[in-house]
Amino acid sequence: MSEDLKILDEVTNSEYKYGFVSNIESDNAPKGLDESTVRFISAKKNEPEWLLEWRLKAFRHWLTLEEPTWANVHYPKIDFQDIIYYSAPKKKPSLNSLDELDPEIKATFDKLGISLIEQQRLAGVAVDAVIDSVSVKTTFRETLGELGIIFCSFSEAVHDHPDLIKRYLGSVVPHTDNFYAALNSAVFSDGSFCYIPKGVRCPMELSTYFRINSAGTGQFERTLIIAEEGSFVSYLEGCTAPMRDENQLHAAIVEIVSHTDATVKYSTVQNWYPGDKNGKGGIYNFVTKRGICMGDRAKISWTQVETGSAITWKYPSVILKGDYSVGEFYSVAVTNNMQQADTGTKMIHLGKKTKSIIISKGISCGKSQNSYRGLVRIAKKAEHARNFSQCDSLLIGDKCGAHTFPYIEVGNKTAKVEHEATTSKVGEDQIFYCNQRGISTEDAVNLIVNGYCKEVFNQLPMEFAVEAQKLLAISLEGSVG
Amino acid sequence: MLRIKNLQASVEGKKILNGLNLEVKPGEVHAIMGPNGSGKSTLASVLAGREEYEVEGGTVQFLGNDLLDMSPEDRARAGVFLAFQYPVEIPGVSNANFLKTAVNEVRKSRNLAPMDSKEFLQIMKEKMKLVEMDKAMTQRSVNEGFSGGEKKRNEIFQMAMLEPTLAILDETDSGLDIDALRIVSNGVNALRDGNRSFIVITHYQRLLDYIVPDFVHVLYKGRIVKSGTKELALELEEKGYDWIKEEVAVGA
Numbered sequence: 157m158s159e160d161l162k163i164l165d166e167v168t169n170s171e172y173k174y175g176f177v178s179n180i181e182s183d184n185a186p187k188g189l190d191e192s193t194v195r196f197i198s199a200k201k202n203e204p205e206w207l208l209e210w211r212l213k214a215f216r217h218w219l220t221l222e223e224p225t226w227a228n229v230h231y232p233k234i235d236f237q238d239i240i241y242y243s244a245p246k247k248k249p250s251l252n253s254l255d256e257l258d259p260e261i262k263a264t265f266d267k268l269g270i271s272l273i274e275q276q277r278l279a280g281v282a283v284d285a286v287i288d289s290v291s292v293k294t295t296f297r298e299t300l301g302e303l304g305i306i307f308c309s310f311s312e313a314v315h316d317h318p319d320l321i322k323r324y325l326g327s328v329v330p331h332t333d334n335f336y337a338a339l340n341s342a343v344f345s346d347g348s349f350c351y352i353p354k355g356v357r358c359p360m361e362l363s364t365y366f367r368i369n370s371a372g373t374g375q376f377e378r379t380l381i382i383a384e385e386g387s388f389v390s391y392l393e394g395c396t397a398p399m400r401d402e403n404q405l406h407a408a409i410v411e412i413v414s415h416t417d418a419t420v421k422y423s424t425v426q427n428w429y430p431g432d433k434n435g436k437g438g439i440y441n442f443v444t445k446r447g448i449c450m451g452d453r454a455k456i457s458w459t460q461v462e463t464g465s466a467i468t469w470k471y472p473s474v475i476l477k478g479d480y481s482v483g484e485f486y487s488v489a490v491t492n493n494m495q496q497a498d499t500g501t502k503m504i505h506l507g508k509k510t511k512s513i514i515i516s517k518g519i520s521c522g523k524s525q526n527s528y529r530g531l532v533r534i535a536k537k538a539e540h541a542r543n544f545s546q547c548d549s550l551l552i553g554d555k556c557g558a559h560t561f562p563y564i565e566v567g568n569k570t571a572k573v574e575h576e577a578t579t580s581k582v583g584e585d586q587i588f589y590c591n592q593r594g595i596s597t598e599d600a601v602n603l604i605v606n607g608y609c610k611e612v613f614n615q616l617p618m619e620f621a622v623e624a625q626k627l628l629a630i631s632l633e634g635s636v637g
Numbered sequence: 638m639l640r641i642k643n644l645q646a647s648v649e650g651k652k653i654l655n656g657l658n659l660e661v662k663p664g665e666v667h668a669i670m671g672p673n674g675s676g677k678s679t680l681a682s683v684l685a686g687r688e689e690y691e692v693e694g695g696t697v698q699f700l701g702n703d704l705l706d707m708s709p710e711d712r713a714r715a716g717v718f719l720a721f722q723y724p725v726e727i728p729g730v731s732n733a734n735f736l737k738t739a740v741n742e743v744r745k746s747r748n749l750a751p752m753d754s755k756e757f758l759q760i761m762k763e764k765m766k767l768v769e770m771d772k773a774m775t776q777r778s779v780n781e782g783f784s785g786g787e788k789k790r791n792e793i794f795q796m797a798m799l800e801p802t803l804a805i806l807d808e809t810d811s812g813l814d815i816d817a818l819r820i821v822s823n824g825v826n827a828l829r830d831g832n833r834s835f836i837v838i839t840h841y842q843r844l845l846d847y848i849v850p851d852f853v854h855v856l857y858k859g860r861i862v863k864s865g866t867k868e869l870a871l872e873l874e875e876k877g878y879d880w881i882k883e884e885v886a887v888g889a
Contacts, residue, residue, distance in 0.1 A: 583725070584688070585725045586725050586726075586727055588685075588687055588688070588709060588725075589721065589724070589725040589727070590727075590735075590739075591686070591708070591709035591710045591713065592685050592686075592709055592710075592712075592713050592718075592719050592721075593713055593735070593736075593739035593742075593795065593799065594710050594713040594714045594739050594742040594743040594746070594799070595710060595738055595739055595742050596710050596742070597710075599738065599742070603727070603730055603734075603735065603738060604727055604730065606729070606730070607727055607728055607729025607730035607778065608728065608729055609729070610729035610730075611729075
């Protein structure tokens with residue numbers, strides 16, 4: 157990926173005021189994790205004292221925690237001392253031209269229909285053409301600036317908007333939330349910050365791609381989105397292109413605050429390297445994503461298409477605090493070969509007449525294991541809260557597994573909670589029917605699976621939806637013998 | 638066009654077809670009748686290439702090619718169409734999208750460029766009239782929530798879109814009321830053009846009042862035991878199958 161060292165240079169070249177001694181010259185933190193690692197990262201980013209303290213508090217808490225084992229995923233124990241927790245983004249492009257790119261990745265790019273310029277950007281190729289996209293970014297930033305929308309890297313926000321960060325950081329996902337949230341809070345590298353002022357409707361889909369100065373976000377990303385009263389934003393995370401990363405462990409946090417009458421739509425396409433057919437390599441993706449509907453009639457909608465990673469552990473959730481607030485979760489999770497996914501959502505109803513909807517489509521092929529895990533909690537005071545959940549599992553082949561773990565806790569008698577679950581196989585009858593109309597078995601499976609995921613794809617912004625369909629086709633490749 | 642010689646096939650180890658012979662020339666309509674379990678639907682499935690049906694002997698030539706050697710999708714692309722007795726539902730996939738995929742697959746196999754959306758919609762509109770189909774039906778998921786009659790009409794509509802060389806209708810009349818039967822038959826008749834051939838599998842003579850066949854064959858115990866013209870169908874309607882069974886018993 158193309159990177160920009162400007163911020164980092166500014167940060168590291170200015171005088172450091174907080175009395176910390178370490179090897180600031182080095183680009184990488186030494187392997188392992190102790191308090192000095194946390195101090196190193198904070199110093200590298202020239203962070204204010206309060207943030208260092210915040211990180212240290214999280215780190216000390218993390219030391220008291222045990223790695224969670226309740227998820228339905230299996231992997232060798234992670235050695236947390238064998239990880240480099242900070243490495244400066246590399247400025248130099250890794251390749252001189254696309255010809256040097258791994259042919260397999262190149263082929264996937266082509267199948268996804270990614271433009272040449274975009275391919276070069278993703279592959280980290282240095283060419284003049286990329287400058288075009290930089291100017292595009294600048295135009296976007298100007299448009300957003302006129303509306304008072306802030307969209308920048310997390311590090312920038314720490315320096316430019318400390319009050320907002322201080323107020324909201326950890327307000328939705330506190331460092332005490334879970335093992336990986338604590339770890340992220342201690343060592344997070346960078347991420348995105350987004351602020352939509354009162355009454356503003358963000359005129360474009362905000363994509364991490366258009367974030368100026370986006371350095372390599374690294375393995376411990378942190379995103380914070382704040383939508384003030386009556387505002388609207390649609391945020392896109394990720395990219396359908398295959399992402400390779402030398403870091404095996406990823407533990408990101410996303411926090412969303414939606415105030416009265418505000419709506420935040422958050423769409424993810426996750427396509428990290430899943431490992432090879434035998435389960436070698438691949439990213440461990442342990443993410444904590446949560447939003448809070450602070451005010452009345454606030455709305456948060458999560459849509460995710462998860463096709464990558466060796467292990468996915470992820471439960472984008474909504475706390476429905478305001479009365480009449482709405483939480484939505486639309487998910488497609490595909491696992492192939494040896495992939496494992498344990499994903500779902502939590503809908504915590506606190507306010508009156510709050511509403512949530514959960515549509516989860518799990519697709520398992522190969523020898524993969526795919527679990528839906530979801531919690532719907534209706535608090536005592538959540539009068540007339542409503543939830544509808546639909547969890548469907550689709551099996552392709554007979555060596556994979558689909559599991560559903562729904563948890564429902566209802567504390568108020570006026571609540572209405574519905575849960576529907578189905579498990580089906582891509583039928584031979586369906587495939588034969590398609591065959592008889594001239595459609596090959598592979599295309600038939602794509603057609604059937606896409607139809608199966610339609611409700612979720614419909615929630616994605618148009619462009620993303622088209623890409624997601626293609627991505628699905630690639631993820632399913634070789635799933636039928 | 639189609640030449641079936643001594644075809645023998647079994648399903649789950651049970652032999653159903655026992656040396657079936659049939660020749661269909663371009664433009665001909667052949668009706669295949671016969672009592673339950675005589676092998677009518679098996680014949681349709683074997684010709685379409687359904688995997689569970691095992692061919693144990695015989696040959697099938699289609700337009701000079703060995704049909705049995707082709708995959709189901711290649712048979713379809715070569716012009717074999719099966720109107721299913723029980724059309725399958727594909728949730729979430731619109732009829733229009735499904736057909737567009739199918740039409741373009743067939744075109745691709747013939748080295749034709751994919752049809753653009755405008756052209757496709759135009760043709761779809763024309764063909765929908767053939768089976769008096771509602772526009773809304775093209776936007777609904779393939780066969781999902783369709784009534785029995787709608788499903789059968791949809792089969793004929795697909796046939797009209799795919800313009801096959803050989804169409805096999807597997808008990809298309811089953812479960813149809815008289816109005817639906819008329820609509821479906823009109824659709825089929827509109828597609829008779831002197832070149833396209835049909836194999837019409839049915840239990841009842843009634844369908845053949847609408848789709849008038851050139852030949853009628855009686856299938857019994859996996860073999861064609863009697864062939865004739867449309868009058869044979871009337872005779873069967875009147876006398877049932879017992880006299881044929883007796884004839885076979887005597888002959889054996």
